[in-house]
Amino acid sequence: MAGLAESEQDAAEAPPPVPHVLRHRLSTRIWHWSNAIAVFTLLMSGLMIFNAHPRLYWGQYGANWDRAWLLIGSDDTRGYLQIGDRRWDTTGVLGRWEDGQGRIQRRAFPHWATIPSTYNLALARRWHLSFAWLFAFGLLGFMARAFWNGHVRRDLSFTRAEIAPSAIWRDVKDHLKLCFDHGGGYNVLQKASYVGVIFMLLPLMILTGLTMSPGMDAAWPWLLDLFGGRQSARSIHFIAAAALVLFIAVHLLLVVLAGPLRGIAGMITGRVRARG
Template identity: 50%
Template sequence: MATLDDYTDTPPASPTKTFIRRHSVVTRITHWINVLCLSLLLMSGLQIFNAHPSLYWGQYGADADPSWLSIGAVEEGDSTRGVLTVGSLQVNTTGILGVSGSGDDAAARGFPAWATVPSYQDLATGRRWHFFFAWLFVINGSIYALYGFVRGHFRRDLAPTAEEISPRHLRQEIADHARLRFPKGEKARHYNALQKLTYLIVIFVMLPLMLATGLTMSPGIDAGYPFLLDVFGGRQSARSIHFICAWSIVAFVIVHVAMVILSGLWNNMRSMITGRYAIETERGSK
């Protein structure tokens, strides 16, 4: 004979939040200093670029030399339009690049005023802003790197395992990210393989390359260390590589911010402000 218990469903175990310590004080402080530095480095860098908005390969570059990228203005009768040229490709960018504003307020400049520091055209001031925050960024990065090596942060948290960098595993993680399936439970305690590889490339490849090419553009540094010009194939090549790296880091930041928002904005922000990160675990599990 059936009893009441035969018709009673056992409710599933509800998940509970467990708070873990995800980011150290040093990591959090250096992260937010990096946000400030990178923002002002980009904006002051665009101010410097605007002084000559063209990029070349090799040692020399001037108006008469062929450029692989340029942002300029073209006169068409009584009007002026902005043009982005990449190789043989030309794109009309009026109002965004090349020409800012409209009508009597239109002005020919590579990047618009709102994107540069200072907003008005001033190469000398832009260089001062850029150099100040470049050295602050280097000092801050050195503190983070020293802390990471001493405390084993890079080895423990960022070094991927052989299984993690296998093609099969990476394909699965790419597919999961494309479907916005983010790690839960115990897996959320650690960086995934894509995060590890991306952070390692940015920290140990992109940023050092930015620093080295930035130094190569300095005539004073070249006088003391002329081999830098040979390493990068000339000052103009170094400037082009610097520009490409800068926008690669911008792309990384955009994707990074998007993932932060999609995977839980408040939880991620809290972990980078207070260090506490919430993961969901099944009730009763350890």
Template identity: 50%
Template structure:
């Protein structure tokens, strides 16, 4: 009598302790801070929805690289966004949004600002509060990561990572994810860019926009080419961080959200079969 062949259960790699308590705490602190920083930052941007290069700006200048607003047309008011001299109709999204009978004329709609109504003072308070928490968390992360080796092991790219980058990029493009004990070359390069380029840039450009900091550190204005240039860089870096966040969430969902979330909640990460176990790992 023939019997169906037994199907072997899928192999599972060992659980490894991948994320320290400091990495997990600062990760979720940044997620919270960046949420409030983004939405309060858009509130601040709405007070003057234009970006410039250099020291000067105002109604008598025509040096804006980005301008979001509303204009009157024969068909009625329309939202308009101008980028490097190219103008686009963005009615319903940017410049003018809300119901047709009672539109709101702000660069970004209230649904994506904190507060949801025009209140620059509150937006600035929220922005500065979470900005300093963000800086403190970054300092804690750098100190802890230097001490426990996370910075050297998982963030700083090595020559072998540079050599393995093209293949890793191709694997990610094909959604072939390798769950290893340490970060892949593409992950290392991405996190290195965030921690050593984007985070410092958004902090320093934010400080450059403060008159108090300009008085204490006047060299900031020289480094960034003026307060208005710093504001533009600040906005661009914010856009890049939002793009990184979107890609990051997409990769988490594609690579296995349960495993990825467990890593950032408990520290334990399920690696691919064949990953070498070490003392302290779980089967």
């Protein structure tokens, strides 16, 4: 990576042999990477916080004697995930797994998925509630900048032509054929997922997170009405986090398929070689 960045710098001094195009502005790049750090930290410390009470409920309240719609548990020999009345054996990954020293642990999420890796609710909350600031204000700053500099209008808003069903269908087919050569701008599926994540999923994470705070509930009681209670908000927080993991997985897969070096270098230096 360092070599690539350096050659990019050299290229900046001498006229580049291949034409480069500006792909990502500085504000986008800074936010992308600070947000990547924040999101991974929040996801992994969030899983540790979940481990303290691995049950999810709907409504205002919910504790051990109330009906959980999702729970991760274990019996004498197996770990399991239960959703509604269905139960899946997840021994080795969820509910019952071996830690780095080969000891059996009976927590919900395994050591390789949590921060910290050994059970510590207090420290996980410290990670979560400090990186939440980076996450929330990073997002706010990016949104403000993206509206201000025209990024939203120019790159993320949909044109009438591209939301025609035939155009969307063409884009779906292009994706299935792994054909990612779509000129300079984003295609309609890309726009839809970025807009969905940036303007819906990430704000949803923040608002459901705030609803779990008893202090915020007193300050902004409408949060409880918006999500149908603190335990519903906790459930939605978890579901939205799962959706975010899915987005990240697809995002990384597509970066790899579309040319990872070009993609990553573009998000670091801001420029990519124009395709010949």
